[in-house]
Amino acid sequence: FRRQNRTTPNTSVVEQSAKDEGDSDEWDRPIEFVFSLISNSVGLGNVWRFPFLAANNGGGAFLIPYFILYFLIGAPLYYLELALGQFSSRGPAKVFMLSKGWQGIGFAMIINSVFTMLYYNVVISWALFYFILSFRKRLLWADCDNWWNTCDCFVP
Secondary structure, three states: OOOOOOOOOOHHHHHHHHHHHOOOOOOOOOHHHHHHHHHHHHHHHHHHHHHHHHHOOOOHHHHHHHHHHHHHHHHHHHHHHHHHHHHOOOOOOHHHHHHHHHHHHHHHHHHHHHHHHHHHHHHHHHHHHHHHOOOOOOOOOOOOOOOOOOOOOOOO
């Protein structure tokens, strides 16, 4: 569906088209869209927690129920969210106002994104902190002469 330019009596066609350019953004290349989907799907939990869960719950046997549930529940819900967003050209807060029972889903998604952003910032700050400390001549974690070390500390 293409959005048609509608002009009001007080705005010119040039002003209205400038307003409409910001309304409907499109991807320059399809691969950008695919990378955006991957970045929204694969988070730190997938990278850090999945190997732990797989190892503690049977290794390869864990993958069987994981993929069954992924294809029966995860992929259809992900596709539903994607299709609703593309069809309506709206964000999560407004797309789920299609039905009264769904109105809280969009706001819950936004709140979930805010909390995810908060702990991602903590992880990024750890990485930045240790990156900056790595430029010191003597690395703090290179020996056991620090006040926080325990008697179990050893230098290989």
